[in-house]
Amino acid sequence: MSTTGSKQQVTPDLRKWIVDQAEAGHGADSVLKAMLASGWSEDVAIDAMEEVLRGHLERKAVAQGLPPAATVPEPDLAESPLYLDGGDRKVAVLQNMYSPRVVVFGGLLSDEECEQLIELATPRLARSLTVATKTGGEEVNDDRTSQGMFFQRGETELVRRIEQRIARLVNWPEENGEGLQILKYGAGAEYKPHYDYFDPAEPGTPTILRRGGQRVATLVIYLGEPDKGGATVFPDVRLEVAPKRGNAVFFNYERPHPSTRTLHGGAPVLAGTKWIATKWLRERRFE
Incomplete structure (x- = not known):
């Protein structure tokens, strides 16, 4: 495994060598x-490792019966920034977790924006429904x-501004997002742990996917704080995100x-009222 010349190419032999090293238990470092010791430039070496290992892991996953992986929304956190540019607002990065892929944002919305969303949503509230994966409808x-x-999507100037901010933060087209959902949880209300993707084994899933493909990411924005309870919980990794107004978990x-490992739920509200806005992101344009 060596290289010469100014133009470095990732050859089949190099790909095989990288996979062999990974299979033998050698770490990325x-x-x-x-x-680098063999003469590869650092940029080329890093890109080659990421490409080859990603493909290798994907082939192993599919061989083991897992569905193929999709491209997903992803905030640009490569340089560990304290803040991201939301276009019209700086948004803090409070927590960054890789497995599961979870990012907690601080100050995604202002207090005024939270209040406006609640005010606009209140007259239109009804008992929440979920997608019925057996039929493709709701229940x-x-x-x-x-x-x-x-x-x-884009129903009001406020909603449009928030959707543009979200799209910029997570590097995903606005049109690939479902409409912004506003939810109110009173004392005792909860959403038991669940997954947001659509189960490929369910008979109604093909009907659901025609509207924009799979869900590939979720953003939960906290609009109003309960007095007690109401955290977003990830049971598989024992993670709990407090429902702080204006903050969000992606x-x-x-x-x-x-x-x-994206099993998650809304813990019961023990006192007061919790308000959230949920944004689900699809693979393709959501119709």
């Missing part, structure tokens, strides 16, 4: 060090005891499978 689900409503899931 040692593989990179060996490539009342005992696991979800909130009230809610949907805005059409998570993506590259394949519709529990291996993403």
Whole structure:
């Protein structure tokens, strides 16, 4: 495994060598060090490792019966920034977790924006429904005891501004988002742990996917704080995100499978009222 000349190409032999090193248990640092010692430029070496190992892991996952991975929304956190540019607002990065892929944002919305969304949504609230994956329709689900409503995408100037901000933060087209959903959880209300992707094994899933493909990410924005309870919980990793007004929790899931460890729920509200806005992002334009 060596290289000469100014133009460095990732050859089949190099790809095989990188995979062999990974299978032998060598860490990324040692593989990179060996490539640099053989004359590879750092940029080429890093890109080659990421490409080859990503493809290798994907082939192994599919061989083991997992659904193929999709491209997902992803905030640009490569340089560990304290803030991201939301276009019209700086948004803090409070927490960054890779497995599952979870990012907690601070100050995604202002207090005034939270109040405006609640005011606009209140007259249109009704018992929350969930997607019925057996039929492709909607249904009342005992696991979800909130009230809610949907805005059409870009329905108001406020909604449009927030959607543009979200798209910029997570690097995903606005048109690939479902309409912003507003939810109200009173005392005792909850949403038991669940996955947001659509189960490929359910008979109604093909009908659902025609509107924009799979869901690939979720953003939960906290609009109003309960006095007690109401956290967003990820049971598989024992993570709990407090429902702080204006903050948000983002998570993506590259394949519709529990291996993403994105099982999550809204813990019961113990006192007061919790308001949230939920934004689901699809693979393609949502119609």
